Amino acid sequence: xxxxxxxxxxxxxxxxxxxxxxMILLGAALLIMLVSALAPKQTSTPFVTVTTMCAAxxxxxxxxxxxxxxxxxxxxxxxxxxxxxDGFSIFxxxxxxxxxxxxxxxxxxxxxxxxxxxxxxxxxxxxSAAGAIVMASANDLVVMFIGLEALSIGLYVMIAMHxxxxxxxxxxxxxxxxxxxxxxxxxxxxxxxxxxxxSTNLIHIRDYLGAVVFRDQHLLMAAMALLLVGLxxxxxxxxxxxxxxxxxxxAPSPVTGWMASVAKAAGFAALLRIFFAAFASHRIxxxxxxSVLAAVTLVVGAVMAxxxxxxxxxxxxxxxxxxxxxxxxxxxxxxxGTAAALFYLFTYTFMVxxxxxxxGAMGRDDDHPLANYAGLxxxxxxxxxxxxxxxxxxxxxPTTSGFVAKFQVIAAAVNNKNYVLAGLAMITAVVxxxxxxxxxxxxxxxxxxxxxxxxxxxxxxxxxxxxxxxFTLLAGLVPQFLIEFAEDAVPILIxx
Amino acid sequence: MLLNxxxxxxxxxxATGVYGVLARRNGVMVxxxxxxxxxxxxxxxxxxxxxxxxxxxxxxALFVIAVAAAEVGVGLAIVLLLYRNRTSxxxxxxxxxxx
Numbered sequence: 001x002x003x004x005x006x007x008x009x010x011x012x013x014x015x016x017x018x019x020x021x022x023m024i025l026l027g028a029a030l031l032i033m034l035v036s037a038l039a040p041k042q043t044s045t046p047f048v049t050v051t052t053m054c055a056a057x058x059x060x061x062x063x064x065x066x067x068x069x070x071x072x073x074x075x076x077x078x079x080x081x082x083x084x085x086d087g088f089s090i091f092x093x094x095x096x097x098x099x100x101x102x103x104x105x106x107x108x109x110x111x112x113x114x115x116x117x118x119x120x121x122x123x124x125x126x127x128s129a130a131g132a133i134v135m136a137s138a139n140d141l142v143v144m145f146i147g148l149e150a151l152s153i154g155l156y157v158m159i160a161m162h163x164x165x166x167x168x169x170x171x172x173x174x175x176x177x178x179x180x181x182x183x184x185x186x187x188x189x190x191x192x193x194x195x196x197x198x199s200t201n202l203i204h205i206r207d208y209l210g211a212v213v214f215r216d217q218h219l220l221m222a223a224m225a226l227l228l229v230g231l232x233x234x235x236x237x238x239x240x241x242x243x244x245x246x247x248x249x250x251a252p253s254p255v256t257g258w259m260a261s262v263a264k265a266a267g268f269a270a271l272l273r274i275f276f277a278a279f280a281s282h283r284i285x286x287x288x289x290x291s292v293l294a295a296v297t298l299v300v301g302a303v304m305a306x307x308x309x310x311x312x313x314x315x316x317x318x319x320x321x322x323x324x325x326x327x328x329x330x331x332x333x334x335x336x337g338t339a340a341a342l343f344y345l346f347t348y349t350f351m352v353x354x355x356x357x358x359x360g361a362m363g364r365d366d367d368h369p370l371a372n373y374a375g376l377x378x379x380x381x382x383x384x385x386x387x388x389x390x391x392x393x394x395x396x397x398p399t400t401s402g403f404v405a406k407f408q409v410i411a412a413a414v415n416n417k418n419y420v421l422a423g424l425a426m427i428t429a430v431v432x433x434x435x436x437x438x439x440x441x442x443x444x445x446x447x448x449x450x451x452x453x454x455x456x457x458x459x460x461x462x463x464x465x466x467x468x469x470x471f472t473l474l475a476g477l478v479p480q481f482l483i484e485f486a487e488d489a490v491p492i493l494i495x496x
Numbered sequence: 497m498l499l500n501x502x503x504x505x506x507x508x509x510x511a512t513g514v515y516g517v518l519a520r521r522n523g524v525m526v527x528x529x530x531x532x533x534x535x536x537x538x539x540x541x542x543x544x545x546x547x548x549x550x551x552x553x554x555x556x557a558l559f560v561i562a563v564a565a566a567e568v569g570v571g572l573a574i575v576l577l578l579y580r581n582r583t584s585x586x587x588x589x590x591x592x593x594x595x
Contacts, residue, residue, distance in 0.1 A: 142556050149563045149566070153567060166581060172577075173523065173590060181517050188537050191537050194553060195544035
């Protein structure tokens with residue numbers, strides 16, 4: 001009798017508790033798909049919206065528990081150090097869940113109005129959210145890539161689902177080609193990083209780069225450049241922003257809000273984890289490149305926004321310029337700068353979701369010329385005030401969260417002695433404010449012959465707008481709680 | 497083992513893919529160019545895995561192949577949607593939005 005050789009495979013230990021937020025989302029996605037397949041008649045839009053909201057809320061409660069654990073016991077990582085459980089990952093989990101709840105509510109009115117299948121849309125939305133959370137939590141470049149693709153593939157389909165509008169399909173193919181193109185760049189960067197350091201694990205990469213002095217670091221420099229190009233596409237930083245206006249304009253408005261908030265936040269999460277946390281010892285090599293990117297992005301975003309006549313295109317360029325501000329905070333490469341970037345992303349999520357909630361409700365056949373907004377101040381005074389607050393917050397007017405966010409970013413640049421970039425940020429803030437004020441003027445300056453008939457607003461849109469405006473003012477008036485939250489969320493790479 | 501040959505092959509394939517995405521007008525050819533870029537990365541990953549003497553490079557390449565298949569499935573579906581609408585898959589025709 002031959003001796004049986006026992007090949008025991010010992011898998012890495014898994015901290016299931018830490019994976020629960022995204023598992024709840026995936027479970028809800030599967031449930032929605034299952035129920036809609038078994039009982040297609042009974043699967044109404046309210047049912048799927050409630051399921052998605054329940055999943056988002058349960059997941060948020062779990063994330064709060066995890067946050068308390070991390071604050072008490074310190075950060076850790078799971079699954080052979082591939083999945084980080086630190087303040088940073090839970091911060092982004094919470095941000096993504098807030099955006100998920102808001103997008104689910106916004107799509108509630110929108111899907112019925114436009115005749116889009118609700119179950120598929122919500123299942124994709126939940127998968128996309130789970131992907132974004134994985135991307136922000138990944139301590140390993142392979143895991144980060146899988147998360148990125150889960151986020152993006154869901155998003156491609158969500159854009160293309162609007163089957164009566166040609167613009168939506170066109171926007172989907174543009175986003176798909178550019179998304180896959182940038183993924184390939186990112187992947188090439190990951191492959192070269194793997195070649196230069198011998199691992200895809202960010203903890204290993206950080207330790208390796210901190211310990212080894214390269215004879216020549218061409219490979220590593222090429223890797224950094226490719227990673228930066230790939231992620232710049234994802235966060236829509238100039239000169240890799242050219243897809244943004246067309247895609248933002250053509251996509252259904254709730255999806256545009258999702259793209260502008262979550263896809264950007266997850267991209268920055270990956271950028272901070274790779275560059276700030278793992279490439280910390282080589283910051284002299286990458287900070288100048290990020291500074292130049294930030295400067296170009298600020299100027300392009302502010303100047304191009306003025307030249308647009310479609311509100312969604314204006315907001316697309318405004319989102320480009322917001323990416324520029326976050327990049328200023330990233331290039332500081334300090335804890336203060338990273339906390340400023342996190343604060344900015346969190347407040348920006350609320351502002352942009354509220355803004356696109358209003359834009360989505362204002363569109364007729366999802367068309368958004370500036371003339372649509374004429375006389376809104378008279379016909380819908382309360383919502384016009386809400387929209388004005390959100391736009392002024394994006395411009396960075398004091399008493400709103402946008403001011404605190406911009407102030408922190410500029411303070412981080414000044415503390416880093418980067419006065420040129422700080423000055424440029426202030427100048428472009430003024431130039432950018434012109435664009436926001438143009439929309440506000442259109443609402444309040446009455447133009448008799450352009451009396452627009454305002455479409456009726458779904459209650460869910462009103463809830464989202466009120467919640468987002470409320471948070472924007474709260475974080476502007478008493479920002480301390482959010483500043484401390486962001487400071488506790490700076491990424492920490494730690495083994496096991 | 498000579499690593500450079502594989503890296504150069506990968507770089508040439510990647511550059512060919514980039515050229516294809518930027519210059520090709522046929523939607524399906526653009527998708528194929530993206531596949532070329534992803535496979536160039538796979539060559540790099542496997543070559544580096546051999547150099548380091550570990551299998552993680554090959555494992556990563558398998559992940560990339562799986563994800564690329566999922567991605568191209570969605571991409572082809574979108575191209576098909578556009579074709580039904582316009583009976584054209586020329587990417588230059590997709591110019592409804594200007595500004």
